[in-house]
Amino acid sequence: MPQTTSAKKALRTSKRNRSLNLIYKKNIKDTKKKIRQITSGQIKSDLKKAVSAYYKAIDKAAKVHIMHKNKAARLKSQAAKILVAKPETAKKEVKKAKNK
Numbered sequence: 001m002p003q004t005t006s007a008k009k010a011l012r013t014s015k016r017n018r019s020l021n022l023i024y025k026k027n028i029k030d031t032k033k034k035i036r037q038i039t040s041g042q043i044k045s046d047l048k049k050a051v052s053a054y055y056k057a058i059d060k061a062a063k064v065h066i067m068h069k070n071k072a073a074r075l076k077s078q079a080a081k082i083l084v085a086k087p088e089t090a091k092k093e094v095k096k097a098k099n100k
Contacts, residue, residue, distance in 0.1 A: 024061040028075075031057050039082060051083050 002008045031054040038047045055076055062072035 021066050024057070024064070024066045027057045028054070028061060035079065035082060047083060051079050054079050 034050045
């Protein structure tokens with residue numbers, strides 16, 4: 001437990017920031033799961049919408065420094081590969097992205 005007043009304030013701030021950070025990360029994780037599910041069905045219009053939502057979530061997280069901008073670019077690149085891939089290779093791309 002923090003003893004000083006400033007340490008108590010810092011604890012409150014870090015708790016608030018942690019909860020906000022988890023919201024951003026959960027949003028990214030959920031949209032990534034949607035992309036994986038849609039890839040198995042290969043409905044192109046739904047896949048485009050899901051990738052767009054994924055891009056939006058990643059960009060928001062990078063904007064508020066939840067993740068580094070290079071990591072955001074890498075994740076977006078992986079999603080683009082899935083979007084462009086042919087149906088038989090899309091599953092391989094999803095597995096690669098899943099393992100990272």
